[in-house]
Amino acid sequence: xxxxxxxxxxxxxxxxxxxxxxxxxxxxxxxxxxxxxxxxxxxxxxxxxxxxxxxxxxxxxxxxxxxxxxxxxxxxxxxxxxxxxxxxxxxxxxxxxxxxxxxx
Amino acid sequence: xxxxxxxxxxxxxxxxxxxxxxxxxxxxxxxxxxxxxxxxxxxxxxxxxxxxxxxxxxxxxxxxxxxxxxxxxxxxxxxxxxxxxxxxxxxxxxxxxxxxxxxx
DNA sequence: TAAATATGCAGGCAAATACCTGCATGACTT
DNA sequence: AAGTCATGCAGGTATTTGCCTGCATATTTA
Numbered sequence: 001x002x003x004x005x006x007x008x009x010x011x012x013x014x015x016x017x018x019x020x021x022x023x024x025x026x027x028x029x030x031x032x033x034x035x036x037x038x039x040x041x042x043x044x045x046x047x048x049x050x051x052x053x054x055x056x057x058x059x060x061x062x063x064x065x066x067x068x069x070x071x072x073x074x075x076x077x078x079x080x081x082x083x084x085x086x087x088x089x090x091x092x093x094x095x096x097x098x099x100x101x102x103x104x
Numbered sequence: 105x106x107x108x109x110x111x112x113x114x115x116x117x118x119x120x121x122x123x124x125x126x127x128x129x130x131x132x133x134x135x136x137x138x139x140x141x142x143x144x145x146x147x148x149x150x151x152x153x154x155x156x157x158x159x160x161x162x163x164x165x166x167x168x169x170x171x172x173x174x175x176x177x178x179x180x181x182x183x184x185x186x187x188x189x190x191x192x193x194x195x196x197x198x199x200x201x202x203x204x205x206x207x208x
Numbered sequence: 209t210a211a212a213t214a215t216g217c218a219g220g221c222a223a224a225t226a227c228c229t230g231c232a233t234g235a236c237t238t
Numbered sequence: 239a240a241g242t243c244a245t246g247c248a249g250g251t252a253t254t255t256g257c258c259t260g261c262a263t264a265t266t267t268a
Binding site: 012014039040042043046047063064065 | 255256257258259264265266
Protein backbone atom coordinates (compact mmCIF):
# COMPACT_ATOMS: atom_id res chain seq x y z
CA UNK A 1 0.00 0.00 0.00
CA UNK A 2 1.27 3.45 -0.93
CA UNK A 3 -0.35 5.96 1.40
CA UNK A 4 0.70 8.80 -0.88
CA UNK A 5 -1.21 7.43 -3.84
CA UNK A 6 -4.29 6.60 -1.77
CA UNK A 7 -4.53 9.98 -0.04
CA UNK A 8 -3.76 11.88 -3.25
CA UNK A 9 -6.45 9.90 -5.03
CA UNK A 10 -8.93 10.75 -2.28
CA UNK A 11 -7.97 14.43 -2.20
CA UNK A 12 -9.93 15.36 -5.30
CA UNK A 13 -13.71 15.92 -5.19
CA UNK A 14 -14.24 14.40 -8.65
CA UNK A 15 -12.51 11.21 -7.59
CA UNK A 16 -14.47 11.00 -4.34
CA UNK A 17 -17.63 11.48 -6.38
CA UNK A 18 -16.58 8.61 -8.64
CA UNK A 19 -16.19 6.39 -5.57
CA UNK A 20 -19.63 7.47 -4.35
CA UNK A 21 -21.11 6.71 -7.77
CA UNK A 22 -19.51 3.26 -7.76
CA UNK A 23 -20.67 2.71 -4.20
CA UNK A 24 -24.25 3.31 -5.35
CA UNK A 25 -23.81 1.00 -8.33
CA UNK A 26 -20.67 -1.04 -8.64
CA UNK A 27 -19.35 -2.12 -12.04
CA UNK A 28 -20.24 0.94 -14.12
CA UNK A 29 -18.67 1.71 -17.50
CA UNK A 30 -16.58 4.77 -18.25
CA UNK A 31 -19.39 6.36 -20.26
CA UNK A 32 -21.91 5.69 -17.53
CA UNK A 33 -19.68 7.36 -14.94
CA UNK A 34 -18.91 10.28 -17.27
CA UNK A 35 -22.59 11.09 -17.71
CA UNK A 36 -22.64 12.04 -14.02
CA UNK A 37 -19.63 14.33 -14.23
CA UNK A 38 -19.34 17.79 -15.69
CA UNK A 39 -16.14 17.41 -17.68
CA UNK A 40 -14.70 15.88 -20.84
CA UNK A 41 -14.51 12.10 -20.98
CA UNK A 42 -10.72 12.27 -21.22
CA UNK A 43 -10.52 14.13 -17.93
CA UNK A 44 -12.66 11.54 -16.20
CA UNK A 45 -10.44 8.83 -17.68
CA UNK A 46 -7.46 10.46 -16.00
CA UNK A 47 -9.24 10.53 -12.66
CA UNK A 48 -10.16 6.88 -12.99
CA UNK A 49 -6.54 6.13 -13.88
CA UNK A 50 -5.43 7.74 -10.64
CA UNK A 51 -7.99 5.74 -8.67
CA UNK A 52 -6.74 2.57 -10.39
CA UNK A 53 -3.10 3.43 -9.74
CA UNK A 54 -4.01 3.77 -6.06
CA UNK A 55 -5.80 0.44 -6.30
CA UNK A 56 -9.03 1.97 -5.09
CA UNK A 57 -10.74 0.91 -8.31
CA UNK A 58 -10.17 -2.14 -10.49
CA UNK A 59 -11.36 -2.25 -14.07
CA UNK A 60 -12.27 -5.11 -16.35
CA UNK A 61 -12.77 -4.91 -20.09
CA UNK A 62 -15.87 -6.46 -21.53
CA UNK A 63 -16.00 -6.04 -25.29
CA UNK A 64 -15.66 -2.38 -26.07
CA UNK A 65 -16.73 -1.42 -22.56
CA UNK A 66 -14.66 -1.00 -19.43
CA UNK A 67 -16.31 -1.87 -16.14
CA UNK A 68 -15.15 -0.31 -12.87
CA UNK A 69 -15.31 -1.83 -9.40
CA UNK A 70 -14.42 -0.46 -5.99
CA UNK A 71 -11.53 -2.21 -4.26
CA UNK A 72 -12.03 -1.61 -0.53
CA UNK A 73 -8.65 -3.03 0.52
CA UNK A 74 -6.51 0.15 0.38
CA UNK A 75 -9.10 2.14 2.30
CA UNK A 76 -9.02 -0.54 4.95
CA UNK A 77 -5.22 -0.37 5.12
CA UNK A 78 -5.25 3.41 5.37
CA UNK A 79 -7.73 3.11 8.19
CA UNK A 80 -5.55 0.62 10.04
CA UNK A 81 -2.38 2.65 9.65
CA UNK A 82 -3.49 6.29 9.70
CA UNK A 83 -6.89 6.57 11.23
CA UNK A 84 -7.35 3.96 13.90
CA UNK A 85 -4.53 5.05 16.18
CA UNK A 86 -5.83 8.61 16.24
CA UNK A 87 -9.32 7.30 16.91
CA UNK A 88 -8.12 5.21 19.83
CA UNK A 89 -6.30 8.15 21.39
CA UNK A 90 -8.94 10.64 20.36
CA UNK A 91 -10.09 11.76 23.77
CA UNK A 92 -6.64 12.11 25.25
CA UNK A 93 -5.44 14.10 22.21
CA UNK A 94 -8.42 16.40 22.63
CA UNK A 95 -7.53 16.68 26.30
CA UNK A 96 -3.96 17.85 25.49
CA UNK A 97 -5.35 20.48 23.18
CA UNK A 98 -8.02 21.70 25.56
CA UNK A 99 -5.59 21.98 28.46
CA UNK A 100 -3.19 24.07 26.38
CA UNK A 101 -5.91 26.35 25.07
CA UNK A 102 -7.05 26.94 28.64
CA UNK A 103 -3.53 28.10 29.47
CA UNK A 104 -2.34 24.86 31.10
CA UNK B 105 -14.99 19.81 7.60
CA UNK B 106 -13.42 20.20 4.18
CA UNK B 107 -12.48 16.74 2.93
CA UNK B 108 -10.29 18.29 0.23
CA UNK B 109 -8.08 20.05 2.75
CA UNK B 110 -7.86 17.04 5.04
CA UNK B 111 -6.98 14.52 2.34
CA UNK B 112 -4.56 16.92 0.64
CA UNK B 113 -2.88 17.53 3.98
CA UNK B 114 -2.57 13.78 4.53
CA UNK B 115 -1.29 13.13 1.01
CA UNK B 116 2.26 14.31 1.72
CA UNK B 117 4.79 12.08 3.52
CA UNK B 118 6.38 15.01 5.36
CA UNK B 119 3.04 16.02 6.80
CA UNK B 120 2.17 12.46 7.81
CA UNK B 121 5.56 12.29 9.51
CA UNK B 122 4.76 15.51 11.38
CA UNK B 123 1.55 13.92 12.63
CA UNK B 124 3.49 10.83 13.72
CA UNK B 125 6.02 13.02 15.53
CA UNK B 126 3.24 14.87 17.32
CA UNK B 127 1.54 11.59 18.13
CA UNK B 128 4.71 10.45 19.88
CA UNK B 129 5.02 13.75 21.74
CA UNK B 130 2.21 16.25 21.53
CA UNK B 131 2.88 19.98 21.90
CA UNK B 132 6.26 20.27 20.17
CA UNK B 133 7.69 23.55 18.94
CA UNK B 134 8.48 24.33 15.31
CA UNK B 135 12.22 23.99 15.91
CA UNK B 136 11.78 20.69 17.69
CA UNK B 137 9.75 19.29 14.79
CA UNK B 138 12.21 20.67 12.22
CA UNK B 139 15.11 18.86 13.81
CA UNK B 140 13.45 15.60 12.74
CA UNK B 141 12.93 16.65 9.14
CA UNK B 142 15.42 16.92 6.34
CA UNK B 143 14.47 20.30 4.90
CA UNK B 144 14.68 24.03 5.56
CA UNK B 145 12.68 25.38 8.49
CA UNK B 146 10.62 27.51 6.10
CA UNK B 147 9.50 24.44 4.19
CA UNK B 148 8.43 22.72 7.38
CA UNK B 149 6.52 25.86 8.36
CA UNK B 150 4.57 25.61 5.14
CA UNK B 151 3.69 21.98 5.82
CA UNK B 152 2.54 22.85 9.33
CA UNK B 153 0.49 25.68 7.84
CA UNK B 154 -1.28 23.20 5.61
CA UNK B 155 -1.95 20.89 8.56
CA UNK B 156 -3.34 23.85 10.50
CA UNK B 157 -5.50 24.98 7.57
CA UNK B 158 -6.95 21.47 7.51
CA UNK B 159 -7.49 21.71 11.26
CA UNK B 160 -5.42 18.60 11.85
CA UNK B 161 -3.02 20.60 14.00
CA UNK B 162 -3.67 23.55 16.30
CA UNK B 163 -0.86 25.82 17.43
CA UNK B 164 -0.46 28.03 20.46
CA UNK B 165 2.16 30.70 20.95
CA UNK B 166 4.07 30.69 24.18
CA UNK B 167 6.60 33.50 24.30
CA UNK B 168 8.80 33.19 21.27
CA UNK B 169 7.87 29.55 20.77
CA UNK B 170 4.98 28.01 18.89
CA UNK B 171 3.57 24.78 20.26
CA UNK B 172 1.75 22.30 18.03
CA UNK B 173 -1.02 19.90 19.02
CA UNK B 174 -2.88 17.24 17.10
CA UNK B 175 -6.57 17.89 16.61
CA UNK B 176 -8.18 14.48 16.10
CA UNK B 177 -11.61 15.82 15.12
CA UNK B 178 -11.17 16.11 11.32
CA UNK B 179 -9.69 12.62 11.12
CA UNK B 180 -12.71 11.35 12.97
CA UNK B 181 -15.04 13.13 10.55
CA UNK B 182 -13.18 11.77 7.53
CA UNK B 183 -13.50 8.33 9.00
CA UNK B 184 -17.24 8.73 9.53
CA UNK B 185 -17.89 10.08 6.04
CA UNK B 186 -15.33 8.38 3.81
CA UNK B 187 -14.01 5.27 5.48
CA UNK B 188 -16.70 3.68 7.58
CA UNK B 189 -19.21 3.05 4.83
CA UNK B 190 -16.60 1.24 2.75
CA UNK B 191 -15.56 -0.74 5.80
CA UNK B 192 -19.14 -1.79 6.49
CA UNK B 193 -19.65 -2.97 2.91
CA UNK B 194 -16.13 -4.26 2.57
CA UNK B 195 -16.88 -7.93 2.05
CA UNK B 196 -19.69 -7.38 -0.42
CA UNK B 197 -17.58 -4.93 -2.45
CA UNK B 198 -14.82 -7.51 -2.57
CA UNK B 199 -17.40 -10.06 -3.65
CA UNK B 200 -18.47 -7.90 -6.63
CA UNK B 201 -14.87 -7.59 -7.69
CA UNK B 202 -14.04 -11.26 -7.28
CA UNK B 203 -17.12 -12.35 -9.21
CA UNK B 204 -16.25 -10.07 -12.13
CA UNK B 205 -12.62 -11.17 -12.21
CA UNK B 206 -13.78 -14.78 -12.32
CA UNK B 207 -15.81 -13.92 -15.44
CA UNK B 208 -19.19 -13.59 -13.68
C1' DT C 209 -18.47 -3.60 -45.03
C1' DA C 210 -19.90 1.04 -43.43
C1' DA C 211 -21.55 3.58 -39.64
C1' DA C 212 -21.99 4.18 -34.92
C1' DT C 213 -20.27 3.45 -30.26
C1' DA C 214 -16.82 3.01 -26.43
C1' DT C 215 -12.51 3.79 -25.20
C1' DG C 216 -7.20 4.95 -25.74
C1' DC C 217 -3.32 8.03 -26.55
C1' DA C 218 -0.59 12.49 -27.30
C1' DG C 219 0.24 17.09 -26.53
C1' DG C 220 -0.65 21.78 -24.66
C1' DC C 221 -1.68 25.15 -20.98
C1' DA C 222 -2.88 27.57 -16.55
C1' DA C 223 -2.77 26.86 -11.76
C1' DA C 224 -1.13 24.67 -7.70
C1' DT C 225 2.70 22.43 -5.08
C1' DA C 226 7.02 21.83 -2.67
C1' DC C 227 11.13 23.22 -2.22
C1' DC C 228 14.50 26.99 -1.69
C1' DT C 229 17.15 31.83 -0.23
C1' DG C 230 17.16 36.22 2.00
C1' DC C 231 15.57 39.35 5.16
C1' DA C 232 12.39 41.03 9.15
C1' DT C 233 10.31 40.72 13.63
C1' DG C 234 9.63 39.59 18.32
C1' DA C 235 11.20 37.53 22.78
C1' DC C 236 14.34 35.98 26.07
C1' DT C 237 19.30 36.48 28.18
C1' DT C 238 23.34 38.86 29.84
C1' DA D 239 20.88 47.94 25.38
C1' DA D 240 23.17 44.19 22.71
C1' DG D 241 23.24 39.62 21.32
C1' DT D 242 20.98 35.37 20.58
C1' DC D 243 17.17 32.42 19.62
C1' DA D 244 12.51 31.13 17.61
C1' DT D 245 9.60 32.26 14.30
C1' DG D 246 7.31 35.14 10.28
C1' DC D 247 7.12 36.91 5.61
C1' DA D 248 8.30 37.65 0.55
C1' DG D 249 9.73 35.98 -3.67
C1' DG D 250 11.65 32.74 -7.06
C1' DT D 251 11.76 28.11 -9.53
C1' DA D 252 11.07 23.32 -11.12
C1' DT D 253 7.56 19.92 -11.01
C1' DT D 254 2.97 18.18 -10.78
C1' DT D 255 -1.94 18.62 -11.50
C1' DG D 256 -6.33 19.02 -13.86
C1' DC D 257 -8.41 20.43 -17.55
C1' DC D 258 -8.73 20.67 -22.49
C1' DT D 259 -8.58 19.47 -27.99
C1' DG D 260 -7.55 16.37 -31.70
C1' DC D 261 -6.89 12.08 -33.54
C1' DA D 262 -6.47 6.76 -33.33
C1' DT D 263 -8.17 2.16 -32.29
C1' DA D 264 -11.31 -1.49 -31.30
C1' DT D 265 -16.02 -3.40 -31.02
C1' DT D 266 -20.72 -3.76 -32.11
C1' DT D 267 -24.68 -2.92 -35.21
C1' DA D 268 -27.14 -2.01 -39.58
